[in-house]
Amino acid sequence: MRARRPPIEKADYYRGVRMAPYDLVKELSIALVGMLVVVLLLSALLSSPDVPSATIQAWAKSDPVDFVTTAATELAGQSPTAQYGPPYNDGSGSIQGLGPIEPQQWAGVHVAVNAPLDFVLEPLAQSTTGNPSLRAALGRFDAASPAQQQKWLNAYIQALGSATLANAEVTVKSGAYGPVPILMTQLLGLARTGGLDALLLTSDHFYQTDYSKPLLFLGDGGYFSGLAQAQDLTGSQWGMMNETGRYPGQAWLWLFTLWYQVPPFTTASNADLLVVVVMTVLSLALLLIPFIPGLRDIPRWIPVHRLIWRRHYQHTG
Amino acid sequence: MTETGGAGTPPSPPADGVAGTPVAEAEGGWTAAVRGRLTSRLSVDELLPARQPAYVGSWVYVFGVVTIAALVWVVASGCVLALMGSAWWHTSSLGHFFNSIHFWSVQMFFIFMVLHLWGQYWGAGWRDGRAKTWMVGVVIFLFSIVTAFTGYLVQQNFDSQWIAVNAKDAVNSTGLGGFFNVLNFGQMYGLHVMLLPIGVTLLVVLHILQVRSRGVVRPIGDPYVPEATAGGVTAEAGR
Secondary structure, eight states, rough: OOOOOOOOOHHTTTTTOOEEOOOOOHHHHHHHHHHHHHHHHHHHOOOOOOOOOOOHHHHHHOOOOHHHHHHHHTTOOTTTTTTOOOOOOOOOOOOHHHHTHHHHHOOOOOOOOOOOIIIIIIIHHHOOOTTTTHHHHHHHHHHHHHHHHHHHHHHHHHHGGOOOOETTTEHHHHSOOHHHHHHHHHHHHHHTHHHHHHTTTTOOOSSOOOOOOOHHHHHHHHHHHHHHHHHHSSGTTGGGGOOGOBBOOOOOGGGHHHHHSTTTTTTTTTTTHHHHHHHHHHHHHHHGGGSSTTTTHHHSSTTHHHHHHHHHHHHOO | OOSSSSTOOOOOOOOSSTTTTHHHTTSSSSSHHHHHHHHHHHOHHHHHSSSEGGGOOOOOOHHHHHHHHHHHHHHHHHHHHHOOOHHHHOOHHHHHHHHHHHHHHHHHHHHHHHHHHHHHHTTTTTTTTOHHHHHHOOOOHHHHHHHHHHHHSSSSSSHHHHHHHHHHHHHHHHHHHTOOOBBBBOOOOOOOIHHHHHHHHHHHHHHHHHHHHHOOOOOOTTTOOOOOGGGGGOOTOOO
16 A cells, blocks of 8 residues: 655745745635625626416416316326426336436435326315315316226316316317316316415425425426527527526536537437436546646646746746 | 542642552553643644744745635534525525525635635645545535535525536435435535534634644755755655
């Protein structure tokens, strides 16, 4: 085993080096004041972004067809969240892996989400007081076989493609949908009042800070991504680089978002995992530069240091 | 052994604290070892020298201290925002102004941290036994990215909703989604206002102590020559 090299004493290290007065505290003080002036000016002149959060209520009011379509696919278990897989449920729709290596599977379900129950049936069940038609529709739906439920839902989802909006109600052509139109109309009404926003947060606790369910539900619809598209926030728009209102975003993640714009990441079904792996390798390389031949030698080969220590080299030649 | 407690002489405490134990033996514990190491490497003279090598007179060295200045205002504005509650800045113009200070301080912090990082890369700041200093700096950079990311998640506006919904897939793909749930505001808020800033601050303090205790790396092409081999030809140590 190689003996550990003792640290170099600073006095020894600086031996023969020309020393000059240097006021560290004064430098820090000037930097503090200068930085404060800069951020105060930027804050006063440019402010900061704060576009209000999207709500399920606003979604139901401004795009009821999209809301009902999303809710119907949740109830049918066909939405991205319903089929996601860990950590939300036992689906497999969004599981990413590298060959047989699927870390998403290893961790299992930790944030349990049952889309048909959590997003549709439970909120409706809590709204049946004084609403016999809803209670009856829920009873009929629950009593039907899973195959019958899917038959109703598939027919209804297909009909929603040509749905019309009249008097704030989503209307589809006549068909064999069972109780589904009643359930969806009631859920739309509940969402319009803002009740669904609250019901999706309901848990066993009085205090609630976990927005997993309402965010997943919002994320499944087209309304939410439409809002993001209008604000230039989507992935294809390099959305990570900016916030709403064209404010700078997490520009330091430019390399992370760059990978999503180039093949094979653009078409890979496991693009997220691939990008994470690539960025982990690159981060480790950055961390270990002092030990990587070639990478650690570039500063000697490309003489940017001649600019950094220009005056020093003028003295020493 | 000197007698103590005689008439007119106040009793003095035993030098070692354990009767009959020689002083040298008592000084040989962990505490003494840590104290000895700290005082030898972190004296006030080492921490706050009035003179620096002349080669430190370069604009590149300003980036580090400006990064620290930005961090101070990030933390200060963040403390005000935390003190007033997570919803305050959405309803108060003064709160919004403090959020703007926080927002722009963070942008400045990253701009100057990246400039500092590039400056240290092109100066090969890890030479002569400074690899750990470089590595702690990189860890600060990575830690800061996670801290800022959680900050974007807890803004309680459309940006945080969108970032959370999109980021979940990358986090979930690693298997960490159940433990680091970006959709859980409470978890992200706790991390952002408490654990992560404390981590960044402690790492920055460690980084500064590393720089001050070892001194500033010499310019490339002007290598350190150990006293024992001075006069001979040596490679740049710790490349």
